[in-house]
Amino acid sequence: MNEQNKFIELKIKEREERSIIMNLSETESLPKDGSLLMKWHQKDTVAGKKDKELNYATAMMPGYENVRNLSLEEAWGVFNYKNDGESGEQVMANHIDKSSPTLLLPLQAGRCPFDCLGCTFAASFPANKDKKIQQIGMEETRVLIKESLDEAQKKGIITSDIGISFVGSGDATPNPFLEEIFKMIMKEFPNVVRRVRFSTVAGSPKGGYSTPMQVVEKIINNPEYTGQPQISMQVSAHHTNIKRVQHVFSQRIEKSASDPIAVAEKLQKLLLPLPEVAQQFQQIVDAQKERGFEPIRKPTLTFVCTKDTEIDVEALANYGFNKENTVIQLRPILSEDPKDCMSEEVFSSLYNKLGFAGYDVVLMPVSPSGVELETG
Numbered sequence: 001m002n003e004q005n006k007f008i009e010l011k012i013k014e015r016e017e018r019s020i021i022m023n024l025s026e027t028e029s030l031p032k033d034g035s036l037l038m039k040w041h042q043k044d045t046v047a048g049k050k051d052k053e054l055n056y057a058t059a060m061m062p063g064y065e066n067v068r069n070l071s072l073e074e075a076w077g078v079f080n081y082k083n084d085g086e087s088g089e090q091v092m093a094n095h096i097d098k099s100s101p102t103l104l105l106p107l108q109a110g111r112c113p114f115d116c117l118g119c120t121f122a123a124s125f126p127a128n129k130d131k132k133i134q135q136i137g138m139e140e141t142r143v144l145i146k147e148s149l150d151e152a153q154k155k156g157i158i159t160s161d162i163g164i165s166f167v168g169s170g171d172a173t174p175n176p177f178l179e180e181i182f183k184m185i186m187k188e189f190p191n192v193v194r195r196v197r198f199s200t201v202a203g204s205p206k207g208g209y210s211t212p213m214q215v216v217e218k219i220i221n222n223p224e225y226t227g228q229p230q231i232s233m234q235v236s237a238h239h240t241n242i243k244r245v246q247h248v249f250s251q252r253i254e255k256s257a258s259d260p261i262a263v264a265e266k267l268q269k270l271l272l273p274l275p276e277v278a279q280q281f282q283q284i285v286d287a288q289k290e291r292g293f294e295p296i297r298k299p300t301l302t303f304v305c306t307k308d309t310e311i312d313v314e315a316l317a318n319y320g321f322n323k324e325n326t327v328i329q330l331r332p333i334l335s336e337d338p339k340d341c342m343s344e345e346v347f348s349s350l351y352n353k354l355g356f357a358g359y360d361v362v363l364m365p366v367s368p369s370g371v372e373l374e375t376g
């Protein structure tokens with residue numbers, strides 16, 4: 001439901017010759033779960049260059065509760081609720097928590113450099129053909145948080161206790177501003193933003209940059225950081241073998257005329273190997289222990305589960321992911337067709353194996369309003 005065409009014009013920055021004008025061009029309330037979608041337009045002007053026009057979205061979403069370490073039956077109910085009609089909706093309604101919503105924020109405007117299966121922000125998604133990749137920096141993020149919260153408050157959404165999730169509409173790996181963005185949130189939104197989460201497919205950063213996991217570790221090690229807002233890290237792994245690369249570069253591989261396996265093997269170097277991800281997870285945990293933070297916020301390894309997902313629980317352990325340094329998150333693919341989804345039989349076997357290995361397992365269902373589809 002399109003409620004209005006709101007237009008706020010903000011000139012937020014003039015850095016050398018660059019100026020940015022951001023407009024909140026449209027808001028959409030999604031009553032199914034109380035989400036609010038906000039669409040932004042940005043115009044970048046640099047002297048002597050053609051103006052850049054960028055579009056992206058932020059969204060307020062309710063949190064989920066009681067989705068960790070459920071019984072197998074409950075877990076399957078939450079995981080598969082979209083395919084269970086009204087009874088599924090009812091199951092889901094019991095896990096929605098509107099008291100501490102999450103603000104979804106983008107890290108790139110235009111398009112994401114990765115090419116994940118089914119993602120509308122992927123670099124090779126047909127509609128993104130002529131769009132440029134533009135990293136979103138600290139000043140833009142400050143405005144996005146302030147304006148998004150003001151807008152949410154007007155719609156009656158609780159904005160005094162929120163989490164921020166940098167997820168969708170971009171990836172944390174190529175954004176060089178993560179540390180300054182976090183510091184800005186810490187300084188400008190104390191007692192409002194309680195949690196900040198960065199998400200990434202764990203690309204190999206170019207030119208000696210830190211990975212998002214290393215940035216999180218650095219923030220935790222900084223004596224000025226007192227533990228608020230809580231910071232957490234999520235890596236989307238999708239599979240434990242070469243299919244991880246095929247998922248993250250799915251749309252690029254699809255377009256390529258050559259042998260898909262050979263292309264995937266070539267692209268493999270663009271992702272951080274999973275043993276390195278595990279090592280960096282451990283460093284995040286160790287940094288919290290050293291600072292005396294309690295409880296430890298374990299990084300999350302996420303699998304978007306399709307009918308073809310391959311998760312080898314033994315391989316996870318061999319890579320170095322264990323119950324002390326990793327939470328496993330399972331989420332169903334965002335698809336209208338139940339045939340794309342993981343079957344109950346495969347889900348049950350996987351869920352039992354993960355539980356037996358001692359992992360905390362969290363479910364991240366597709367949101368009832370579908371707002372993630374709009375933000376990535």
Ligand code: SF4
Nearest residue numbers: 112114116119122170
């Ligand atoms: S799912 Fe995330 S990382 Fe992958 S293409 Fe989409 S926005 Fe980028």
